[in-house]
Amino acid sequence: MRTYWGIDLGGTKIEGAVLSAPSPDAVLVRRRLDTEAPKGYQHIIDQIVRLVNQMKEETGLVPERIGFGTPGTFDPRLKTMKGSNTTCLNGMPLPQDLEKALGVPVALANDANCFALAEATLGAVPEVVPDYRCVFGVIMGTGVGGGLIFRGADGQPFVQNGLQGIGGEWGHNILEEGGYDCYCGKKGCNEQVLSGPALQKFYREQSGEDRKLKEIVDRHKAGIDPHATATVERMLEYFGRSISTLINVLDPDAIVLGGGVGNVDLLYTEGVERIKKYIFNNGVVDTHILRPKLGDSAGVFGAAML
CATH class of the missing domain: 3.30.420.40 (ATPase, nucleotide binding domain)
Incomplete structure (x- = not known):
């Protein structure tokens, strides 16, 4: 067997x-x-x-x-x-x-690539785009990262690790010039804008209060906290910019949003509207923006599929 x-x-x-x-x-x-x-x-x-x-x-x-x-x-x-x-x-x-x-023999890929491979083979993507050619897996949680999957000529999916092993490293592109310091040595990386800790830090700087992202989003929806609204607007706007760049460069069939920030339902509605502002496609987003299906099983399942 x-x-x-x-x-x-x-x-x-x-x-x-x-x-x-x-x-x-x-x-x-x-x-x-x-x-x-x-x-x-x-x-x-x-x-x-x-x-x-x-x-x-x-x-x-x-x-x-x-x-x-x-x-x-x-x-x-x-x-x-x-x-x-x-x-x-x-x-x-x-x-x-x-x-x-x-x-x-062993095969290695980083955790974001394993997430992307799992969702492309066993998770959300086959149910929506069974004949996909390219899938990008986004991680927006404590950190921000990405994984890039292509389907080969033989029909089998593979991780695009790249020449230097950094294929899919979306988290450390600069999104906000002069933004928060990043451990990678740059400022304003995607990770320092769209991660949960970065969004909570922005809210704290605006309001002087510590709140979890879910509470911030809930307060925005309730219309009771202008600082929460500013934080959510910041998230949506920068999400639109960063995802539009992925689509402009790769034009994937699907993007799967993982991590705790990926649970924010506004990303799948208002967030997609923000992508339309920046995409080089006359404001049309045909790319499937998907919720993950496998939860915390994605890492180990993706590793098995290597």
């Missing part, structure tokens, strides 16, 4: 799943372990081996290959990891070390 093995490597948890078919309903086993990242790089490798062994024991199966969703990206030139907030991974030859430890 052919099986699909995926590992979602997070900063606090490592999740593994084995699927008997490319379907969210075909899970044979799903397990989690603590990453215990402060114990270092080799300990993370050991935890992954431990998790895979548990899944092998529970299923009685042995993987032919394993897909991994990771924080950060793999640099094809240096053959090492970069840009990971699990900092002990940076500069390390993670794929090679995993293959040595596990004894099977």
Whole structure:
């Protein structure tokens, strides 16, 4: 029996799943372990081996290959990891070390690409655009990122990692000149405008009060808080600008909005209207802007589909 093995490597948890078919309903086993990242790089490798062994024991199966969703990206030139907030991974030859430890070939993609691949293959996209050619997965949560999926000539979808391993890195394009400082060294990146913390920071600066994004949106809808309205208007306007750029460059069949900010229903109505202001298509948006279907399963399912 052919099986699909995926590992979602997070900063606090490592999740593994084995699927008997490319379907969210075909899970044979799903397990989690603590990453215990402060114990270092080799300990993370050991935890992954431990998790895979548990899944092998529970299923009685042995993987032919394993897909991994990771924080950060793999640099094809240096053959090492970069840009990971699990900092002990940076500069390390993670794929090679995993293959040595596990004894099977591995495939890696960052977590945003895994989200995009999962939604393109098992989630929201096939139900709406089964013959898609290009899908972009947007993450707008604590951070902001993106994943880019194409369908190959053989009909199979693949992650576009790119020449430098940064394909889909939408979160660190400058959206607001002179905006908030970003950890990447620039100012006003998408992440520093459209992430949940950035939107809450803007509200706090305007109002002097701390509120969660959901409460800010609710207060805007109720018409009781001009600072909430200013924050939501800022979100919608910059969402329209940033998504229009994606569409202008890639013209994807669908864009799936993940992360906590992606739950804001106004993005699918008023947000799309803002895209129309900026798109280079006479104000017409045919691109499907979709809610994700797989929730927190997207990372591990996308890794399995690698």
